[in-house]
Each structure stands twice: as structure tokens, then as C-alpha cells.
Amino acid sequence: MHxxxxxxxxxxxxxxxxxxxxxxxxxxxxxxxxxVACALAVTAMCALxxxxxxxxxxxxxxxxxxxxxxxxxxxxxxxxxxxGMATLSAFMVSAALVYSVxxxxxxxxxxxxxxxxxxxxxxxFCLTGDLFNLFVFFELMSVxxxxxxxxxxxxxxxxxxxxNFAITNSVxxxxxxxxxxxxxxxxxxxxxxxxxxxxxxHRVDGLVTVALLLIMGGLLVKAAIVPxxxxxxxxxxxxxxxxxxxxxxVMVELALYGLARVYxxxxxxxxxxxxxxxxxxxxxxxxxTAIVGATMCLAQRHLKRLLAFSTISHTGTFLLGLGLLxxxxxxxxxxxxxxxxxxxxxxxxxxxxxxxxxxxxxxHDLRGRGRERTGRRARRRRRTRGGHPNGRAxxxxxxxxxxxxVFAAGGLGLAALxxxxxxxxxxxxxxxxxxxxxxxxxxxxxxxxxxxxxGAILRATGRIFVGWGxxxxxxxxxxxxxxxVPETRxxxxxxxxxxxxxxxxxxxxxxxxxxFTHATDGIGAAAARLTDRAGYAxxxxxxxxxxxxxxxxAPHESVVALDYVLAATxxxxxxxxxxxxxxxxxxxxxxxxxxxxxxxxxxxxRRVHSGCVNDYVAWLVAGLAAIGGALAxx
Amino acid sequence: xxxLPYGVAAWLFMIGLYGLASSExxxxxxxxxxxxxxxxxxxLLAIGYRSHASAPIFADIPPGSRAVDPVVQALTLTDxxxxxxxxxxxxxxxxxxxxxxxxxxxxRLNPLRG
Amino acid sequence: xxxxxGGALPLASLLVWGLSGLPAFGDFHGAYALxxxxxxxxxxxxxxxxxxxxxxxxxxDTLGEEFILFTSVAGLAVLLREQRGERLRAIxxxxxxxxxxxxxxxxxxxxxxxxxxxxxxxxxxxxxxxITPGGGFQGGVVGAAALLLVFLGGSxxxxxxxxxxxxxxxxxxxxxxxYALVGLxxxxxxxxxxxxxxxxxxxxTLISAGTIPLSSxxxxxxxxxxxxxxxxxxxDQALVVRGR
Numbered sequence: 001m002h003x004x005x006x007x008x009x010x011x012x013x014x015x016x017x018x019x020x021x022x023x024x025x026x027x028x029x030x031x032x033x034x035x036v037a038c039a040l041a042v043t044a045m046c047a048l049x050x051x052x053x054x055x056x057x058x059x060x061x062x063x064x065x066x067x068x069x070x071x072x073x074x075x076x077x078x079x080x081x082x083x084g085m086a087t088l089s090a091f092m093v094s095a096a097l098v099y100s101v102x103x104x105x106x107x108x109x110x111x112x113x114x115x116x117x118x119x120x121x122x123x124x125f126c127l128t129g130d131l132f133n134l135f136v137f138f139e140l141m142s143v144x145x146x147x148x149x150x151x152x153x154x155x156x157x158x159x160x161x162x163x164n165f166a167i168t169n170s171v172x173x174x175x176x177x178x179x180x181x182x183x184x185x186x187x188x189x190x191x192x193x194x195x196x197x198x199x200x201x202h203r204v205d206g207l208v209t210v211a212l213l214l215i216m217g218g219l220l221v222k223a224a225i226v227p228x229x230x231x232x233x234x235x236x237x238x239x240x241x242x243x244x245x246x247x248x249x250v251m252v253e254l255a256l257y258g259l260a261r262v263y264x265x266x267x268x269x270x271x272x273x274x275x276x277x278x279x280x281x282x283x284x285x286x287x288x289t290a291i292v293g294a295t296m297c298l299a300q301r302h303l304k305r306l307l308a309f310s311t312i313s314h315t316g317t318f319l320l321g322l323g324l325l326x327x328x329x330x331x332x333x334x335x336x337x338x339x340x341x342x343x344x345x346x347x348x349x350x351x352x353x354x355x356x357x358x359x360x361x362x363x364h365d366l367r368g369r370g371r372e373r374t375g376r377r378a379r380r381r382r383r384t385r386g387g388h389p390n391g392r393a394x395x396x397x398x399x400x401x402x403x404x405x406v407f408a409a410g411g412l413g414l415a416a417l418x419x420x421x422x423x424x425x426x427x428x429x430x431x432x433x434x435x436x437x438x439x440x441x442x443x444x445x446x447x448x449x450x451x452x453x454x455g456a457i458l459r460a461t462g463r464i465f466v467g468w469g470x471x472x473x474x475x476x477x478x479x480x481x482x483x484x485v486p487e488t489r490x491x492x493x494x495x496x497x498x499x500x501x502x503x504x505x506x507x508x509x510x511x512x513x514x515x516f517t518h519a520t521d522g523i524g525a526a527a528a529r530l531t532d533r534a535g536y537a538x539x540x541x542x543x544x545x546x547x548x549x550x551x552x553x554a555p556h557e558s559v560v561a562l563d564y565v566l567a568a569t570x571x572x573x574x575x576x577x578x579x580x581x582x583x584x585x586x587x588x589x590x591x592x593x594x595x596x597x598x599x600x601x602x603x604x605x606r607r608v609h610s611g612c613v614n615d616y617v618a619w620l621v622a623g624l625a626a627i628g629g630a631l632a633x634x
Numbered sequence: 635x636x637x638l639p640y641g642v643a644a645w646l647f648m649i650g651l652y653g654l655a656s657s658e659x660x661x662x663x664x665x666x667x668x669x670x671x672x673x674x675x676x677x678l679l680a681i682g683y684r685s686h687a688s689a690p691i692f693a694d695i696p697p698g699s700r701a702v703d704p705v706v707q708a709l710t711l712t713d714x715x716x717x718x719x720x721x722x723x724x725x726x727x728x729x730x731x732x733x734x735x736x737x738x739x740x741x742r743l744n745p746l747r748g
Numbered sequence: 749x750x751x752x753x754g755g756a757l758p759l760a761s762l763l764v765w766g767l768s769g770l771p772a773f774g775d776f777h778g779a780y781a782l783x784x785x786x787x788x789x790x791x792x793x794x795x796x797x798x799x800x801x802x803x804x805x806x807x808x809d810t811l812g813e814e815f816i817l818f819t820s821v822a823g824l825a826v827l828l829r830e831q832r833g834e835r836l837r838a839i840x841x842x843x844x845x846x847x848x849x850x851x852x853x854x855x856x857x858x859x860x861x862x863x864x865x866x867x868x869x870x871x872x873x874x875x876x877x878x879i880t881p882g883g884g885f886q887g888g889v890v891g892a893a894a895l896l897l898v899f900l901g902g903s904x905x906x907x908x909x910x911x912x913x914x915x916x917x918x919x920x921x922x923x924x925x926x927y928a929l930v931g932l933x934x935x936x937x938x939x940x941x942x943x944x945x946x947x948x949x950x951x952x953t954l955i956s957a958g959t960i961p962l963s964s965x966x967x968x969x970x971x972x973x974x975x976x977x978x979x980x981x982x983x984d985q986a987l988v989v990r991g992r
Contacts, residue, residue: 006941013815014928020822021921024914061808063943070779074808110822117819136812139716143816146723147823159731170667170720177674185681185770188778210766617654622755628762640767648760655752685774690797693879697789703781704797712813719820722978726827729985
């Protein structure tokens with residue numbers, strides 16, 4: 001138990017080195033099995049850590065215990081939320097690795113090595129208690145991500161996506177490093193607890209504000225918050241599906257976790273007087289992200305890009321929870337994140353099944369093809385097709401059914417159909433919002449953005465798996481902006497089992513996780529502990545590993561009738577949006593006029609997402625300046 | 635004089651950003667990213683400097699004598715390695731982009747337009 | 749561009765405002781660094797405080813950094829891998845080599861003479877990391893440069909022959925894994941991961957500072973391997989691979 005924290009880091013790193021060293025020698029089956037086994041082992045170890053960690057487990061590397069409040073070495077400060085995020089990451093990586101076994105036609109063992117290093121970086125990021133160590137693992141995560149994004153270099157799209165991703169995120173990382181340097185300059189320390197202790201009790205001046213801006217800016221770029229979000233859709237559109245599962249499911253959310261950790265251990269002391277301004281800034285950012293993401297999501301026909309914008313919208317929602325700067329808000333986001341991760345991962349895998357079967361992820365091209373025709377007329381048609389490659393009589397493909405099920409479950413789950421899917425996360429978030437003075441109206445934004453993204457997913461479900469929906473009308477051709485890259489591959493006849501079992505598992509877990517965590521109710525207490533800066537500092541810096549006296553009170557979380565109403569509204573809204581898109585519209589609703597105006601707005605928004613990295617950097621600078629200005633004025 | 639190193643760091647940061655936003659050549663953008671990172675080196679090393687102190691190598695000076703900060707130097711070392719790796723990856727992407735699109739202009743990289 | 753201009757000026761002024769809060773240049777009081785300066789020789793018998801911080805006090809950062817290098821080289825191998833439709837230009841001795849030439853006999857003689865001493869220099873810097881400025885990273889880059897000298901002397905073939913791909917890849921991975929294993933050794937033989945578990949020796953001698961020279965050598969091996977692989981990949985792209 002005491003040895004677990006370094007082992008969860010060392011095991012995947014050593015395995016990755018081994019896989020790379022024996023790159024040319026090992027057969028593919030062995031490397032696949034080895035990577036999956038390693039990832040599962042890490043999952044088990046992290047789960048053990050989560051369960052056994054109690055309050056806060058501190059591990060000092062190199063045996064360097066702090067002297068008189070000065071930390072000499074690097075520490076891992078493991079609490080439940082950190083270990084929980086690590087477990088989620090490891091679990092998603094295992095699922096993605098299993099899925100990759102048949103997804104790629106040919107890969108070397110370097111893919112497995114890259115994924116394991118990515119896993120190690122995520123785990124290290126979650127567990128560390130040192131500011132510069134956080135940066136190092138953040139960079140390791142990023143570099144592995146750049147390499148994995150550009151994996152399919154045979155195609156044109158991945159290059160541009162990877163370049164946009166790499167340049168914008170690197171700028172974010174260097175901003176974060178500058179912020180860390182500023183903090184070091186002020187406090188002379190790199191251990192988070194020590195920095196927090198040194199800062200508390202002093203007022204906030206220019207240096208602390210700018211350091212917060214820079215560190216936050218770097219993390220928000222990775223978390224894809226507007227206007228720093230442009231890279232995510234590009235990267236997701238082109239990265240291989242298992243990699244997208246990880247990006248959307250954990251990497252982006254990990255950046256928000258980092259923000260929470262940095263804020264609560266370091267800045268919450270001095271910033272408590274200015275919390276209102278910071279809260280307003282973060283809530284505005286979160287709301288803008290949720291709306292922009294949801295709007296762009298509706299306008300996509302490329303399935304992976306659609307799901308990517310849905311992720312952007314959801315991270316905006318998570319930021320809303322974090323941005324409230326209360327334990328209740330943090331607990332709500334902590335509840336919401338795993339539910340979203342599992343469902344989104346399953347959705348991406350289902351999109352991958354469609355890609356594998358039909359060679360395309362364009363929603364309109366796939367119209368009706370997800371449906372497998374049964375019955376005598378279909379069988380006769382199959383027999384008479386003769387030489388057509390798909391005409392041979394073949395057994396029904398379970399993969400398509402799984403994909404249909406996952407899409408429907410994902411859409412409804414993300415719309416928070418009570419009590420499944422993300423209902424509890426969303427409900428506690430709306431609760432926290434309404435309990436915070438002046439922010440009750442934000443719940444409406446949460447409902448609207450969830451409805452829009454779920455509506456887009458349900459629309460895709462209807463169009464692909466049932467064949468509803470009109471053929472593309474002429475005036476909507478205008479929406480086909482050249483920034484969409486159709487992904488094409490050689491189609492297959494069947495879906496292998498390793499490709500449809502993981503999404504089924506993930507979707508099932510995502511649907512029922514909320515019920516489970518609501519019943520056990522450890523998350524509230526964990527959130528309260530994370531927000532307790534003094535307790536953290538005392539525990540980390542004291543020589544004796546004594547438990548901080550008096551665990552902080554868990555926030556009051558309840559699910560009231562209003563939450564059920566809001567969830568029902570969301571589901572109805574999602575179904576309505578998808579129905580509007582798919583069905584013939586009655587003329588009396590006056591929709592064409594609204595639609596034309598909405599289309600004009602959407603065209604402008606899409607043109608802003610230009611695909612050109614120069615523009616992205618410009619928006620990054622403007623965004624940082626705006627955030628900084630808001631912070632300075634508060 | 636005492637603000638000059640920090641001013642240099644800020645200037646490098648901004649000029650690197652300007653280069654990234656306005657460059658029409660991928661290799662140029664990679665160089666601008668390197669300039670951006672140099673600003674972090676300057677900032678870190680300037681923070682750790684102590685006047686009238688020697689390097690933190692105690693082979694020929696007695697231990698405990700006045701020396702500059704070794705921690706920021708170690709951080710800068712890490713930083714240099716990180717930059718080298720990111721630059722390497724970006725250059726590889728640039729090489730592939732040139733091979734595929736025949737251009738290094740990021741605005742022309744959109745595969746459907748080119 | 750107007751978006752950038754609108755953001756650049758406020759950002760620049762914010763940066764200046766933040767930086768003005770720093771202590772004056774030369775006036776450094778950080779508790780962490782001062783403590784390390786005081787205890788490094790006594791605690792670890794290492795006279796080079798920077799290397800001690802890198803490989804002992806903050807060894808975990810170096811593990812991460814080393815794996816960043818490892819990952820980027822793996823990523824590079826993935827990115828620049830052979831694609832369908834690409835032909836490789838045949839490199840043969842004699843006639844083919846003239847393509848890469850430009851080197852005079854004087855240059856070739858000079859580089860040949862220098863390769864050996866540069867390799868020795870690299871090993872020296874690696875091994876003396878704990879004593880004088882240097883260490884694994886610096887020595888590793890110098891070692892890789894020795895191989896680059898062979899290429900600069902005009903013989904791409906010789907460079908490739910001296911650094912067979914599989915061997916260099918294995919060496920690089922061995923270096924990365926070796927460093928992680930040193931940390932594991934700390935866990936096995938002492939109390940914590942990366943704890944210095946070997947005898948500390950006398951300061952300022954070659955065998956001192958416990959595991960620091962070991963870590964330094966592992967990192968040196970990894971960095972040399974990584975940079976040789978990097979340069980070989982890029983040179984391949986420039987000289988050998990021909991487009992479709």
C-alpha cells in the first residue's frame with residue numbers, strides 16, 4: 001500500500017520502454033496483450049489507492065521529508081478525487097487499448113508504448129503535489145498526445161489537426177511555466193502546499209494575479225474553453241478513434257482537475273477576498289463554452305467533430321461547477337465527469353464501429369445504413385445482388401446493433417434521463433448553481449446546452465440507424481464548410497468482438513454509474529477535503545504524517561423535484577431538436593425564417609473556426625488578455 | 635537595470651506570440667515557438683540570480699559559500715529538453731506537410747482547399 | 749490580425765505588471781534553493797548542486813523529462829515512418845556518395861580525428877556529473893554529436909553503419925528503462941522510490957554521490973540514442989526518401 005504511488009507511475013513507464021526496445025522483435029499479438037495487461041494492472045492499483053487512501057496519503061520521493069516546512073523533494077499527495085481521476089484514466093486507457101486491437105489494420109508496438117506513456121503521465125498528473133512536477137507530467141501528456149493524434153499520417157487531415165493541436169497547446173504550456181516561475185519567484189518553493197502556505201495571509205498583487213492568469217490560461221487551453229478551444233475539434237476529427245476516446249474522456253477533464261487542485265491548494269487563501277470576481281469570470285467562460293460548443297455541435301455532419309464539440313460544451317459545464325468556487329460545485333463536477341467520460345468514450349467507439357464497417361463518419365452519407373434489413377425481401381435482395389461485395393448473405397452484425405444501442409443510450413444519458421446517465425451529476429450541478437447567490441439562471445444554460453448536444457446525437461441516431469430525415473436540401477449545402485474532412489477507410493463486413501464489447505461496457509457503466517455513486521456518497525466528502533487548503537498544507541508539510549484534526553464538513557447535496565423537472569425538460573428538448581431536424585416540418589411553425597437567421601449566425605461561427613493555426617493563436621492571445629483584464633479588475 | 639532581464643523575458647514572450655500569429659511558414663512558426671520558450675529560460679534564470687555569488691559548484695569553493703540558485707538551473711535544463719522534443723515533433727509534422735501539400739504555409743494546409 | 753492586436757497590448761501590460769512584483773534582480777531569497785545549497789555536499793557528497801537537484805532531489809522531474817524525450821522520438825518514428833508509394837533512393841558507395849558531398853579532404857580528416865576525443869569527452873561529462881558542471885543530458889548530446897561528425901565528414905553511409913537502427917533504439921529504451929530501474933532500486937534497497945541507496949563516497953571524486961553517476965550514465969545513454977535516432981530520421985527524409 002505504501003509502495004503504490006510510485007508503482008502506478010513506474011509500471012507503465014517501464015513497460016513502455018520495454019515495448020519500444022523490443023519493437024522489431026515481438027509479434028503484434030504479444031504487444032497488444034502486454035499493453036492491455038499493463039493498463040489493467042494500473043487500473044487495479046489506482047482503484048486500490050482510491051479506496052485505501054482515507055484522507056490524504058503523502059509519499060515523498062527519494063525519502064526527502066520536509067525540513068521545518070521547507071519541502072526538499074517531490075511529493076505525491078494522493079486524495080480520493082485525484083486517485084479517482086487516475087483510476088478513470090487507467091480504465092479508459094484499458095478500454096481503448098482493447099478496442100485498438102482490431103481497429104488498426106497495422107500498427108507497431110510503438111502505439112502501445114505511446115499509450116502507456118500517456119497513461120503514466122495522466123496518473124502522475126493526478127497524484128502529484130508539486131507544481132513543477134505537475135508541469136512535467138502535463139508536458140508528457142501533451143507530447144504523447146501530439147504523437148498519437150498524427151498517427152494516421154497517410155491521410156491529409158491528421159497533419160493539420162496535429163499541427164494546430166501542438167502549437168496552441170505548446171503556447172499554453174509555456175504560459176503555465178511562466179506562471180510557475182512567477183510563483184517560485186515570490187515564494188521560493190515548488191511544493192504546492194508550501195507555496196499555498198507562503199501565499200496565505202498576504203494580499204493579492206499584480207504578480208499573484210498574473211501568475212494565476214498564466215497557469216489558468218495554460219490549463220484552460222488544454223481544457224478547451226472558449227476562446228482557447230479551437231484545437232480540440234480539429235484534433236478529434238483526425239485522431240484515431242481510440243485516441244479520441246481518451247482525449248474527450250479524460251485528458252480535457254484532467255486539465256480542469258489541475259485547475260481545481262492549483263486553485264484550492266495555492267490561490268484560495270489570498271484570493272478569497274476576490275472570489276466573487278473570479279467566480280464571475282469562470283462562470284462566464286463556462287457558459288460561453290457550453291453555448292458555443294452546443295451550437296457548433298448541432299451544425300456538424302462529421303460524427304467525430306460533432307462529438308468533439310459536444311465535449312467542448314460539456315467541459316464548459318464542468319467549468320461552471322468548478323467556477324462556483326465552492327465544495328458543492330466541485331462535488332457536482334466530480335460526479336458529472338466520470339459519467340460523461342464513460343458515455344462519451346462509448347459514443348466515440350460506436351462511431352468507430354461505423355467507420356470500420358462503412359468507411360465513413362459523415363452523418364448524411366451514413367443515412368439509413370446502420371439499419372440492417374431483415375425479412376424475406378431483404379434476403380432475396382441480398383441473394384440477387386450477385387457480384388456486389390456486400391451482397392453475400394452474411395449473418396447479422398452485432399456490432400451495428402451495439403452501435404445503435406450505444407448511440408441511443410449515449411444521447412439519452414447525456415440528456416440526463418433520470419435517474420440514469422449524467423442525471424445525478426447534472427442535478428447536483430443545478431442545485432449548486434441555484435444555491436449560489438445570483439447564479440440560478442445559469443442552470444438554464446446547462447439545460448439548453450445539454451439538450452442541444454444530446455439532440456444532435458439523437459438526430460444522428462435517427463438518421464443513421466433508422467433512416468429518418470430528409471436528404472440534404474439545397475439550401476443546407478451552404479453549411480458544408482470546407483473545414484470538414486471526410487474520413488474514409490476501406491469498409492469491412494463485420495465488426496470484431498473486441499470492437500463492440502468495450503463500448504457496450506462503457507455505455508452500461510456510464511448509464512448506471514450515477515446511481516451507484518449517489519448511493520455511496522463519498523464524493524461530497526472528497527470534494528470538501530480537496531477544498532481544505534489548511535488541512536492539506538498541514539498534512540503534507542508536517543514531519544509526522546498525522547491526520548488533520550477534524551475532517552471538513554461535506555457539502556449538502558440533494559436532488560429535489562426541480563432537478564427532475566429540469567432533467568425532463570432537457571430530455572424533451574433533446575428529442576424535440578432531433579425530431580425537428582429529422583421530420584417534415586409543418587408550415588405553421590414558421591420555422592424556415594428562424595432557420596435562415598440561425599443558419600446565418602452559424603455560418604459566421606463556422607468561418608471563425610477556420611482551421612488555420614495563426615488565427616487560433618490570435619484568439620488565444622485575445623482570450624488571455626480578456627481573462628487577465630477581468631481578473632485584474634476584480 | 636534590475637527590471638531589464640524580466641523585461642527581456644516579457645518582450646521575448648510577446649514577440650514569439652506575434653510571430654506565431656502572423657507567420658506564413660511552418661518552420662518560422664517553430665522558431666517563434668522556440669523564442670517563446672526562451673523567454674521562460676530568461677525568466678527562470680533571472681529569478682534565481684544572486685548578485686556577487688558564484689555558480690553552485692562546490693568543487694573549488696567551500697560548501698556553504700554564496701551561490702546562485704541551483705533549482706532554477708535544473709528547471710531550465712528540464713525546460714530545454716521539453717522544448718527540443720516539441721520542436722522535433724513539429725518539424726517532423728512540417729516535413730510531412732511539405733511532402734503532402736507541397737507548401738509550408740499554414741493557411742494553405744486545409745486539405746480540402748489545397 | 750486585429751484580434752491579435754486587440755489582445756497583445758493588454759496582455760503585454762499585464763505581463764509587465766506581474767513581473768514588476770518580482771524581487772529585484774540579484775536579490776534572491778528562496779528558501780528551497782538556499783537549503784539545497786547548504787546541504788548538498790554534506791547530505792549527498794555531490795559538489796555539483798545542479799546535477800544533484802536534477803538526479804536526486806527532483807529525480808522524478810527528470811524521469812518525466814526523460815520520457816518526454818523518449819516519447820517524442822517514438823512519435824517521430826511514427827510520424828516519419830515509411831508510407832506506401834514512397835521510394836528510397838539507393839545509396840551505394842562511390843558514385844552515390846558524391847550526392848552528399850561537398851566535403852574536402854581536409855574536413856574529412858579533421859572530423860575523423862575529432863570523433864574519438866568527442867566520444868571520450870561525452871563519457872567524461874556523463875561520469876563527472878556529480879562533481880563538475882555537466883551530467884547525463886549534456887554528455888548525451890555531445891555523444892550524439894560525435895556521430896553527427898561522421899556524417900559531416902561526408903559519409904552518410906558510414907554514419908548509418910555505425911549506428912544500426914535496432915541497436916540504437918534498444919540503447920535508448922535501455923537508458924530510459926534503466927533510469928526508472930534506478931528509482932526502483934531505491935525502493936527495493938532503501939525506503940523510497942529514487943532514494944539514493946549506494947555508498948556516498950568522498951566528495952569530488954569519481955565514485956561519489958551514490959546513485960547520481962548511475963542515473964547520469966543512464967540518462968546519457970538515452971539522450972545519445974534519442975538524438976542519433978532523431979537525426980537519422982530527419983537525414984533519411986532529406987537524403988533518402990523520394991516522394992511519390
